[in-house]
Amino acid sequence: MLKIAVPNKGALSETAAEYLKEAGYTGRRDPKELIVADPRNGVEFFYLRPRDIATYVGSGALDVGITGRDLLIDSGSNAHEDAPLGFAVSTFRFAGPVGAFTELEQLRGKRVATSYTGLVGGYLADQGVDVDLVKLDGAVESAVRLGVADAIADVVETGTTLRKQGLEIFGPTILKSEAVLIAGPNEAPGLATLHRRLEGVMVARRYVLMDYDLPSRLIEQATAIASGMESPTVSPLRDPEWVAVRVMIPRTEINDVMDRLYELGARAILVTPIHAARL
Ligand SMILES: Nc1ncnc2c1ncn2[C@@H]1O[C@H](COP(=O)(O)OP(=O)(O)OP(=O)(O)O)[C@@H](O)[C@H]1O
Numbered sequence: 355m356l357k358i359a360v361p362n363k364g365a366l367s368e369t370a371a372e373y374l375k376e377a378g379y380t381g382r383r384d385p386k387e388l389i390v391a392d393p394r395n396g397v398e399f400f401y402l403r404p405r406d407i408a409t410y411v412g413s414g415a416l417d418v419g420i421t422g423r424d425l426l427i428d429s430g431s432n433a434h435e436d437a438p439l440g441f442a443v444s445t446f447r448f449a450g451p452v453g454a455f456t457e458l459e460q461l462r463g464k465r466v467a468t469s470y471t472g473l474v475g476g477y478l479a480d481q482g483v484d485v486d487l488v489k490l491d492g493a494v495e496s497a498v499r500l501g502v503a504d505a506i507a508d509v510v511e512t513g514t515t516l517r518k519q520g521l522e523i524f525g526p527t528i529l530k531s532e533a534v535l536i537a538g539p540n541e542a543p544g545l546a547t548l549h550r551r552l553e554g555v556m557v558a559r560r561y562v563l564m565d566y567d568l569p570s571r572l573i574e575q576a577t578a579i580a581s582g583m584e585s586p587t588v589s590p591l592r593d594p595e596w597v598a599v600r601v602m603i604p605r606t607e608i609n610d611v612m613d614r615l616y617e618l619g620a621r622a623i624l625v626t627p628i629h630a631a632r633l
């Protein structure tokens with residue numbers, strides 16, 4: 355059985371559970387369950403605190419896990435990133451009171467609050483900037499206003515939390531983070547299957563199928579607008595002057611591509627979701 359560590363709460367847990375469900379695994383029904391066996395798929399899930407997942411996987415106690423790249427690096431564990439998963443996307447940034455700091459150097463000798471002392475300490479050591487790190491558990495954005503730090507380093511998604519506390523980001527991006535599949539030091543049979551299944555979920559979420567009819571003389575121009583994964587599927591229609599075309603396109607481009615294809619002369623443009631994929 356492949357032993358898989360999954361987040362039991364927090365920002366990663368809900369989407370991680372959805373990914374696993376869409377990948378065909380049986381998740382827990384009750385949030386109090388900590389261990390769930392899925393013998394049909396040859397795996398066992400361990401619901402753990404996101405911050406502890408890299409520790410369990412790095413030690414070899416569990417084979418693989420889903421966590422954040424920032425948490426993986428922060429842990430200093432022996433686990434490694436196997437695949438990015440495309441959700442819980444954020445950046446890790448320094449922030450200070452509006453107008454107070456413009457560059458990293460200005461942090462020298464200052465108090466910097468963070469929940470990620472491993473990640474931030476490592477980064478600052480690489481940059482040769484000595485600071486006084488203040489370790490907090492969360493809600494780090496309040497640390498400056500409350501006087502325990504001069505600046506902070508934390509997860510930024512929209513930047514709303516920072517702004518509400520009168521802070522602004524400055525200096526270089528410490529890390530671009532997202533949820534990742536991690537693996538431990540031992541070889542884990544079954545990891546390749548899990549990896550392919552999760553990648554399939556990512557593709558199914560990110561792409562849609564677009565079908566349309568087109569005068570056949572326009573196919574080259576249409577391919578320049580939407581080229582698909584390898585190349586569009588082109589099928590004959592009863593009218594020899596027309597063809598039916600199918601392409602995969604990123605969800606974010608649906609309306610732009612439809613507008614451009616319609617202007618070119620495509621008609622009956624239909625978009626359908628993908629439920630599962632193996633590329
Ligand atoms: N607003 C956010 N947007 C994207 N990713 C986020 C966000 N907040 C936290 N994360 C990511 O979630 C992971 C942290 O997970 P964890 O569940 O410990 O944090 P949390 O959501 O702060 O939980 P809690 O605050 O309940 O302890 C990190 O990988 C972090 O980058």
Ligand SMILES: O=P(O)(O)OC[C@H]1O[C@H](OP(=O)(O)OP(=O)(O)O)[C@H](O)[C@@H]1O
Nearest residue numbers: 492493494509510511512513514515516
């Ligand atoms: O840039 P934003 O969109 O505002 O999101 C970033 C915030 O979200 C997370 O906080 P969370 O709510 O998990 O609280 P925490 O700081 O106590 O962990 C993170 O720690 C930041 O504070």
Ligand SMILES: [Mg+2]
Nearest residue numbers: 364365492493
């Ligand atoms: Mg949080």
